[in-house]
Amino acid sequence: MNRKVAIIGGGIGGLATACLLAKKGFAVQLFEKNAQLGGVCNSFEAEGFTFDMGPSWYLMPDVFENFFKLLGENVADHLDLIKLSPSYRIFFKDTGQHYDFYSDLSRDLNTIEILEPGGAAKLQEYLKLSEMQYKIALQSFMYKNYDTVFDFLNKQVATEGRRLKVFSKMNTYVEKFFKTDEVQKIMEYQLVFLGSSPYNTPALYNIMSHIDFNMGVYYPRGGVYQIVRALHNIGEKLGVEYFTDAPIDRILTGSKRRVRGVRLQSGEEFSADLVVSNANIQHTETKMLSRPHRSFSDRYWKTRTLAPSAFILYLGLKDKVPGIAHHNLIFSKDWRSNFAEIFDDPQWPTDPSLYICAPSVTDESAAPPGQENLFVLVPTAPGLKATEKQLAKYADKILTTIEREIHIPNLRERICYQRIFWGKDFTERYNNYRGSALGLAHTISQTALLRPNNKSKRLKNLFYVGANTNPGIGMPICLISAELAYKRIVGDKSASHLEVL
Numbered sequence: 001m002n003r004k005v006a007i008i009g010g011g012i013g014g015l016a017t018a019c020l021l022a023k024k025g026f027a028v029q030l031f032e033k034n035a036q037l038g039g040v041c042n043s044f045e046a047e048g049f050t051f052d053m054g055p056s057w058y059l060m061p062d063v064f065e066n067f068f069k070l071l072g073e074n075v076a077d078h079l080d081l082i083k084l085s086p087s088y089r090i091f092f093k094d095t096g097q098h099y100d101f102y103s104d105l106s107r108d109l110n111t112i113e114i115l116e117p118g119g120a121a122k123l124q125e126y127l128k129l130s131e132m133q134y135k136i137a138l139q140s141f142m143y144k145n146y147d148t149v150f151d152f153l154n155k156q157v158a159t160e161g162r163r164l165k166v167f168s169k170m171n172t173y174v175e176k177f178f179k180t181d182e183v184q185k186i187m188e189y190q191l192v193f194l195g196s197s198p199y200n201t202p203a204l205y206n207i208m209s210h211i212d213f214n215m216g217v218y219y220p221r222g223g224v225y226q227i228v229r230a231l232h233n234i235g236e237k238l239g240v241e242y243f244t245d246a247p248i249d250r251i252l253t254g255s256k257r258r259v260r261g262v263r264l265q266s267g268e269e270f271s272a273d274l275v276v277s278n279a280n281i282q283h284t285e286t287k288m289l290s291r292p293h294r295s296f297s298d299r300y301w302k303t304r305t306l307a308p309s310a311f312i313l314y315l316g317l318k319d320k321v322p323g324i325a326h327h328n329l330i331f332s333k334d335w336r337s338n339f340a341e342i343f344d345d346p347q348w349p350t351d352p353s354l355y356i357c358a359p360s361v362t363d364e365s366a367a368p369p370g371q372e373n374l375f376v377l378v379p380t381a382p383g384l385k386a387t388e389k390q391l392a393k394y395a396d397k398i399l400t401t402i403e404r405e406i407h408i409p410n411l412r413e414r415i416c417y418q419r420i421f422w423g424k425d426f427t428e429r430y431n432n433y434r435g436s437a438l439g440l441a442h443t444i445s446q447t448a449l450l451r452p453n454n455k456s457k458r459l460k461n462l463f464y465v466g467a468n469t470n471p472g473i474g475m476p477i478c479l480i481s482a483e484l485a486y487k488r489i490v491g492d493k494s495a496s497h498l499e500v501l
């Protein structure tokens, strides 16, 4: 008999783990609370527009390729990837200036040199180190499960880490290379993808610049949700059984510190030889397990640094708007106080940084002919409160900023569809702790060995996968997380990406 696995949650990590285990011969059943698979990587259709609800940057194509290959599949057979050009456009607030970046050094070095004389040479030096660290990260510690400090601090990490000062804070690391506010921001903005701030994140995440400047930004035609469709199709081929609208209420425990299955909110029970939870770990622990079976105390969760939540506007516009690229970033003037309003002194950002995605610039299927699909995201503190009226007022403030900074006259009159999605929705829809969009931030004390392990401390056959365990936040990172959960389950202790299952 094949060993039976119950996977709780159909986010990227859950879907990917289902594929790996099914390919290895496990009998896999996956239970998703919502009607549609994908977790925060979701999509919906309204009035002819197709909105990706969460992720929009397809980064680290090498990790996607590795993962698909492991399943005996090719990315190109599932996703029609477009390399974006420009990769993104940056607007510096109140300056009227914007700059395009292409993930092509023959163009980007000139732009950096304009922003900071001497910056081009510095960027080359910075990226050389960033690339080297990316390679070390992938070869030595991203694909490795940690149990003790010695699993993490091998000789190379210890010596190189000290030499490169990758455990110092990101902002101090960046300041050593670049002097202008603008270029520092360009080296640091990617941290928001990791749910972190340059003032609380280890400098080892400067690898994001290699990913950004050297590897490029891609978009799967038809939308990012195509990734979920691909994982679902592969899983179906491998025999995974999917249950949607199937919220799990309880992880069932038996004797000898073992789990024996799951119970749905409907009361129906499913037996399993092992359980992998892709649902938010805080939710899994506090709602599905009794106290003696939890790995973490209430105090542990209360003292965690959460990644930002997000105030999102899904907008359908009646016509095309000039002056926007596929990805657009508007940087707040005072970076430090903007991050402080997210991490230290939670409040609705007064001078927010904004991200605007316009997939219809690249992909006709995202909007009806001649119209524009906009996804506007404001990173906010987790746990904020607001009434409907306050949310509408905040939306208005954001739209005014976009009108002014990107020069889109009458943006508000052009809107034919609008939906707001924010912290409360992240909790209600996905059971995310305190409405964080992303999970646990990548602070020094929540990285690697110090991030929740993917194996329960109390129950021998309960595992975790997804953004809240290692390596952390991001779609490709959750694919790695699935490989780590797989390794944990089959007892593989290797440090690098698997070539075969």
Ligand SMILES: Cc1cc2nc3c(=O)[nH]c(=O)nc-3n(C[C@H](O)[C@H](O)[C@H](O)COP(=O)(O)OP(=O)(O)OC[C@H]3O[C@@H](n4cnc5c(N)ncnc54)[C@H](O)[C@@H]3O)c2cc1C
Residues within 6 Å of the ligand: 008, 009, 010, 011, 012, 013, 014, 031, 032, 033, 034, 037, 038, 039, 040, 041, 053, 054, 055, 056, 057, 058, 059, 193, 246, 247, 248, 249, 278, 279, 280, 283, 310, 377, 429, 430, 431, 437, 438, 465, 466, 467, 468, 472, 473, 474, 475, 476, 478
């Ligand atoms: C707005 C936004 C923008 C982002 N942008 C990017 C980007 O551009 N590029 C990128 O790579 N990454 C991006 N990310 C991050 C990336 O999307 C996430 O890190 C990743 O998708 C999280 O996957 P996960 O495996 O942790 O699962 P999640 O997406 O967290 O899914 C967990 C699943 O568990 C389900 N669940 C919860 N409770 C239960 C229960 N009781 N029973 C059954 N099921 C349950 C939930 O409904 C959910 O489907 C973004 C995220 C957000 C929110």
